[in-house]
Amino acid sequence: MSLVVIKYNAGNIRSVLIALGRLGVAAEISNDPGRIRAAEKVIFPGVGEASSAMRYLQEKKLDTLIPALTQPVLGICLGLQLMCRHSEEGDTPCLNVFSTRVRRFPPGKKVPHMGWNAISSLRGPLFKGIPENAYCYFVHSYAAECCAEQTAVTEYVFPFAAALQKDNFFALQFHPEKSGDTGQRILRNFLELPPLKEGMQT
Amino acid sequence: MLTKRIIPCLDIRDGETVKGVRFVEIRRAGDPVELARRYAEAGADELVFLDITATVEKRRTFAELVERIAFQINIPFTVGGGIQNESDVARLLDAGADKISINTAAVRDPGLIDTLAARFGSQCIVLAVDCKQEGNISRVYLNGGRKPSERQTQEWVREAVQRGAGEILLTSMDHDGTKNGFALEITREISEALPVPVIASGGAGTPQHFFEVFREGKADAALAASVFHFAEIRIPELKILLHQQKIPVRLTGKDNDYGSGF
Numbered sequence: 484m485s486l487v488v489i490k491y492n493a494g495n496i497r498s499v500l501i502a503l504g505r506l507g508v509a510a511e512i513s514n515d516p517g518r519i520r521a522a523e524k525v526i527f528p529g530v531g532e533a534s535s536a537m538r539y540l541q542e543k544k545l546d547t548l549i550p551a552l553t554q555p556v557l558g559i560c561l562g563l564q565l566m567c568r569h570s571e572e573g574d575t576p577c578l579n580v581f582s583t584r585v586r587r588f589p590p591g592k593k594v595p596h597m598g599w600n601a602i603s604s605l606r607g608p609l610f611k612g613i614p615e616n617a618y619c620y621f622v623h624s625y626a627a628e629c630c631a632e633q634t635a636v637t638e639y640v641f642p643f644a645a646a647l648q649k650d651n652f653f654a655l656q657f658h659p660e661k662s663g664d665t666g667q668r669i670l671r672n673f674l675e676l677p678p679l680k681e682g683m684q685t
Numbered sequence: 686m687l688t689k690r691i692i693p694c695l696d697i698r699d700g701e702t703v704k705g706v707r708f709v710e711i712r713r714a715g716d717p718v719e720l721a722r723r724y725a726e727a728g729a730d731e732l733v734f735l736d737i738t739a740t741v742e743k744r745r746t747f748a749e750l751v752e753r754i755a756f757q758i759n760i761p762f763t764v765g766g767g768i769q770n771e772s773d774v775a776r777l778l779d780a781g782a783d784k785i786s787i788n789t790a791a792v793r794d795p796g797l798i799d800t801l802a803a804r805f806g807s808q809c810i811v812l813a814v815d816c817k818q819e820g821n822i823s824r825v826y827l828n829g830g831r832k833p834s835e836r837q838t839q840e841w842v843r844e845a846v847q848r849g850a851g852e853i854l855l856t857s858m859d860h861d862g863t864k865n866g867f868a869l870e871i872t873r874e875i876s877e878a879l880p881v882p883v884i885a886s887g888g889a890g891t892p893q894h895f896f897e898v899f900r901e902g903k904a905d906a907a908l909a910a911s912v913f914h915f916a917e918i919r920i921p922e923l924k925i926l927l928h929q930q931k932i933p934v935r936l937t938g939k940d941n942d943y944g945s946g947f
Contacts, residue, residue, distance in 0.1 A: 495809075
């Protein structure tokens with residue numbers, strides 16, 4: 484299977500590559516539109532700051548490419564946030580794949596939200612075989628508001644969308660590559676999705 | 686609900702685990718990768734590896750080990766010990782570590798925290814502090830607890846967080862190795878004062894000590910070494926006890942699957 488991990492100016496994609504390696508999949512890292520468009524599946528990971536990441540995507544013309552992809556796409560962490568309509572981080576208009584907005588956790592509790600938290604109200608093919616209230620590992624200071632496209636909910640200060648799906652676009656706020664056996668199963672579920680969006684149901 | 690984390694700590698010298706580790710069913714007791722995997726399976730929420738290698742030449746061995754750990758385990762891990770500068774951090778993060786911890790080098794040059802946070806992000810910068818109570822003040826010690834510094838613990842951790850440290854690993858030298866329980870007061874004081882997570886370390890002897898450091902000490906995570914290595918406390922049982930006492934913990938649901946030692 485050809486799998487491309489999108490390269491942009493956000494850190495920590497190495498742990499995603501290692502986790503894919505653990506599942507026996509070698510991924511290519513690329514910011515080349517042709518390579519990305521040709522891949523059977525695309526992963527859009529990242530840790531970083533929203534406005535500078537969006538600027539980079541715009542420079543590389545990935546801001547128009549990503550929302551137009553037709554194969555399964557998986558955003559992780561910052562990737563999820565960038566796929567939303569808008570992020571409060573740097574007051575940044577994002578890719579608008581998902582209609583929801585991203586807010587910063589208000590003061591009062593510790594930020595970032597760091598550690599293992601439960602995911603619930605699970606639906607969609609990524610959560611096949613995952614029980615309600617399974618634990619996943621989170622590290623983030625911003626979160627997507629709950630919306631119709633959410634496929635998992637987690638609560639920290641407020642309930643937020645821990646996962647989103649619209650057609651062939653999937654996104655996770657937590658780090659599946661660091662979420663133990665649960666995360667590994669979710670990644671495997673993504674790898675096992677049919678390659679085209681036909682037949683994909685929420 | 687966000688759970689409290691249980692973190693075993695492994696001391697590594699020249700690529701091997703230091704201190705005898707009384708695990709049954711492990712082929713090489715000193716192999717950190719095997720140990721790490723067993724801890725991950727037993728329900729550890731994170732792992733910390735401290736490099737206590739004495740020589741600079743052997744530090745490469747540690748980076749190679751970090752690569753092997755990253756490939757083998759699927760939970761987050763922090764590495765520390767002897768980190769001096771940006772390039773040390775880059776090498777360890779490249780090798781697959783999720784976070785790094787800095788201690789002495791940060792006290793000597795606090796600007797290092799700013800540099801590291803700006804380049805790598807606060808979420809992967811753990812400030813480790815070894816502290817000791819001296820009358821009314823808590824003092825920061827350096828070089829693995831051998832050398833007193835000029836800094837007081839509370840003002841140092843506050844400054845470190847302002848500079849970009851994303852998490853505090855607080856070891857009380859007065860409690861470390863005693864098995865009489867964690868330093869509850871200073872842990873609570875720092876945890877309540879700071880907007881970042883605090884990992885309590887030093888003094889774990891019984892499951893009740895973990896309960897206390899979460900409830901009284903307001904710690905976000907608790908770290909221990911020998912009680913886990915010598916199977917005096919088993920992580921699945923510890924977590925069930927904490928859960929029964931209403932401390933939120935991640936139960937992995939495979940609590941009976943581990944051999945003796947876990």
